[in-house]
Amino acid sequence: MLSGNICFHIDDFVDVVFWVYIFQxxxxxxRWRKLRNIVQWxxxxxxxxxxxxxxxxxxGHQGNFKAGPDQGTILKKLCPQEExxxxxxxxxxxRPFVPEYKGQVTCEDGELYLQLQDLLSDFDSPCVMDxxxxxxxxxxxxLAKAKEKTKLRKDMYEKMIxxxxxxxxxxxxxxxxxxxxxxMIWRETISSTxxxxxxxxxxxxxxxxxxxxxxxxxxxEQILEAFQDFTSSFPNTVPRYLExxxxxxxxxxxxxxxxTHELIxxxxxxxxxxxxxxxxxxxxxxxxxxPENVTIDHNSAWKVGNHEDGYLIGIDNLISIFESLxxxxxxxxxxxxSNLSLDKSVRRDSLAT
Numbered sequence: 001m002l003s004g005n006i007c008f009h010i011d012d013f014v015d016v017v018f019w020v021y022i023f024q025x026x027x028x029x030x031r032w033r034k035l036r037n038i039v040q041w042x043x044x045x046x047x048x049x050x051x052x053x054x055x056x057x058x059x060g061h062q063g064n065f066k067a068g069p070d071q072g073t074i075l076k077k078l079c080p081q082e083e084x085x086x087x088x089x090x091x092x093x094x095r096p097f098v099p100e101y102k103g104q105v106t107c108e109d110g111e112l113y114l115q116l117q118d119l120l121s122d123f124d125s126p127c128v129m130d131x132x133x134x135x136x137x138x139x140x141x142x143l144a145k146a147k148e149k150t151k152l153r154k155d156m157y158e159k160m161i162x163x164x165x166x167x168x169x170x171x172x173x174x175x176x177x178x179x180x181x182x183x184m185i186w187r188e189t190i191s192s193t194x195x196x197x198x199x200x201x202x203x204x205x206x207x208x209x210x211x212x213x214x215x216x217x218x219x220x221e222q223i224l225e226a227f228q229d230f231t232s233s234f235p236n237t238v239p240r241y242l243e244x245x246x247x248x249x250x251x252x253x254x255x256x257x258x259x260t261h262e263l264i265x266x267x268x269x270x271x272x273x274x275x276x277x278x279x280x281x282x283x284x285x286x287x288x289x290x291p292e293n294v295t296i297d298h299n300s301a302w303k304v305g306n307h308e309d310g311y312l313i314g315i316d317n318l319i320s321i322f323e324s325l326x327x328x329x330x331x332x333x334x335x336x337x338s339n340l341s342l343d344k345s346v347r348r349d350s351l352a353t
Contacts, residue, residue: 066113068105072121075105075113083114085261085284092257097248098281119280120271128204129230129270131318135197135302135310137265138184139286143304146184152177159183163190163215192218197314200226201267206233220321227321230270237277241270242322244279249315252298262296263287263311268318 066075076082086101100117107113120126157178160167167186172178178186191199191214200217203226204210217226231237248268252258265286270279290296290307299312 066107068115068118070102070115072118073102073115074118075107076116078104078112078114079285081288082283082285085257085287086114086116088257089284092255093251094255094257094281097251097279119269119278119282123271123273124275125206126204126271126273127206127230127234130201130203131198131268131270131314132193132201133198133266133268133311133314134264135193135308135313136188137193137286139262139264139288140304140307143181143184146180150179150181153180153183156180156183160186190216190218192223196220196223196317197310197312198268198318203230205230206273224321224324227325231272231325234272234274234277237272238322238325240272240277241279242319242326244277245315245319245322248279248281249312249319252312252315258298258311260290261287262290262307263298263309266311 064077068074083101083104086098089095089098090101099119102115102117105113105115120128152172152175154177157168157172157176160178160183167190168178172182188194193199195218200214200223202210202212202214214226217223231241263284265283266281267283268279269282271277294307296306296308297312298309299316300306300308300310302308302310
């Protein structure tokens with residue numbers, strides 16, 4: 001979530017930090033204060049006085065989050081660009097769909113953090129899913145900088161063959177290296193980012209099990225299966241998610257912030273429990289103003305130079321998928337995706353970089 005050329009190296013931005021939370025006992029403030037001092041950043045459960053307070057981290061950079069100074073808040077390591085976005089979003093009509101920004105905090109170690117609303121604090125044993133939105137997760141300037149230095153990278157070659165041994169060309173196999181631009185573009189094509197304008201980055205179920213094994217989840221069938229599995233225990237969440245997605249889309253169209261910014265590497269956080277469900281827009285470290293001489297509609301195919309992010313392409317495909325899931329009361333997804341129109345060409349880049 002804190003990926004971005006401002007804060008982190010491009011090699012790291014595919015790793016996604018899931019939103020973190022603590023099951024909070026609001027009547028026991030003393031316990032809360034003590035808990036903040038003993039809980040360490042970890043994907044495992046910590047136990048405090050027979051109560052379980054799980055931090056959730058499916059992937060990403062350890063140490064980016066801390067417990068907030070107040071109940072219902074978390075601290076996220078400062079990224080100046082993301083802070084600017086939150087300051088603008090608090091004045092925009094998108095405010096109900098993003099975490100509330102509560103200011104900047106300096107911790108004991110001198111590190112600066114953003115204090116944000118803990119989106120999961122009002123849920124009981126929630127299911128959580130992070131979907132990265134858009135047709136690319138790197139800024140155009142990042143790709144341009146990568147093209148300036150086209151040396152072969154052995155580390156990226158090894159990452160590539162771990163996913164698909166057939167992905168490198170014969171020449172790349174011989175040299176055991178790929179260029180950074182080649183790797184960046186290829187990485188997007190192995191998931192639904194390049195075809196549907198979004199991808200699943202991670203899922204945490206109510207029973208505590210989690211998965212981030214979605215790097216090659218690309219086809220409509222795979223996506224539908226993942227969404228059905230995510231909502232299977234609480235089928236009433238599907239229409240609620242659908243309504244929230246439609247509300248987000250309608251608000252995006254009217255938002256000044258959305259019209260004037262390029263949203264790259266941003267996510268939608270899906271959260272539900274047995275009582276309720278909601279979605280929030282998160283991760284703005286790579287959200288930057290659109291150049292003054294450029295206008296984007298967030299719904300056109302991307303080619304280098306036009307700054308299109310495909311955000312609405314991803315939203316529209318998510319809406320279509322959730323609409324399809326509401327049509328089949330028996331849960332037979334093989335009959336519900338035939339009417340989906342998800343074959344829109346969303347990218348015009350090339351692997352020949």
